[in-house]
Amino acid sequence: MSSSTEDINMIRRRRDEDIVPRGYWNLFGPSPLTILDEMDRLFDDFRSGFENYMITPRTAGAEALRAPAVDLIDEGDSYRIQAEVPGIGKDNVNIEVTEKDVEISAEIREEKKEEDKESGYIRRERRYSRFYRRVPLPSSVKADEVEAELKDGILSISLPKQSPPETKTKKVKVK
Numbered sequence: 227m228s229s230s231t232e233d234i235n236m237i238r239r240r241r242d243e244d245i246v247p248r249g250y251w252n253l254f255g256p257s258p259l260t261i262l263d264e265m266d267r268l269f270d271d272f273r274s275g276f277e278n279y280m281i282t283p284r285t286a287g288a289e290a291l292r293a294p295a296v297d298l299i300d301e302g303d304s305y306r307i308q309a310e311v312p313g314i315g316k317d318n319v320n321i322e323v324t325e326k327d328v329e330i331s332a333e334i335r336e337e338k339k340e341e342d343k344e345s346g347y348i349r350r351e352r353r354y355s356r357f358y359r360r361v362p363l364p365s366s367v368k369a370d371e372v373e374a375e376l377k378d379g380i381l382s383i384s385l386p387k388q389s390p391p392e393t394k395t396k397k398v399k400v401k
Contacts, residue, residue: 292357294330294381300364305385307361312379314355319381321374325366328383331358 299306307328311319314332322329333356340349367385374383 292355293359294357296330296359296361298361298363304387305363305367307381307383307385309359309381309383310379311357311376311381314376314379314381316376319374319376321372321383323367323369323372323385325363325369325388327363328361328385329358330361330381330383332356 295310297306297308299308307330309330311330311332314334318334319330319332334353336353338349338351341347363385366388368388371386372383374381376382
């Protein structure tokens with residue numbers, strides 16, 4: 227090779243390199259962590275296409291903790307929250323109210339056991355379900371006057387609004 231060809235190749239290499247290395251590992255080549263990060267990204271991209279068809283460890287716990295469907299309705303002097311909680315009894319529902327938000331939670335543990343000694347048939351079923359939902363409110367409510375009712379799997383919570391504080395106007399004399 228002639229020296230002019232070597233000079234051209236040297237100039238091309240220099241153009242591709244940074245003047246100041248971007249990181250410690252750039253002195254020795256790509257970082258091992260960069261390669262692992264890229265592999266994680268590739269696998270995440272691949273798995274994301276199958277999330278609707280597979281239960282993964284990441285999504286397995288999501289079924290155990292559900293968030294009920296909630297409607298927040300402005301009724302003028304109060305708010306009404308309606309939450310779908312099918313199969314939950316009123317003794318299992320917990321509602322906590324502050325001036326700014328409402329937290330609704332419930333937990334059910336059920337165990338059924340059936341036995342037929344003649345046929346040798348034994349059946350035992352367990353069910354566990356819980357849910358949690360926090361609903362932020364647009365304005366303050368009177369937490370002491372909140373009422374709730376559970377009927378046909380619909381939890382209805384009435385939240386009276388606090389009256390806005392009266393703004394006092396004072397005329398200031400300019401000196």
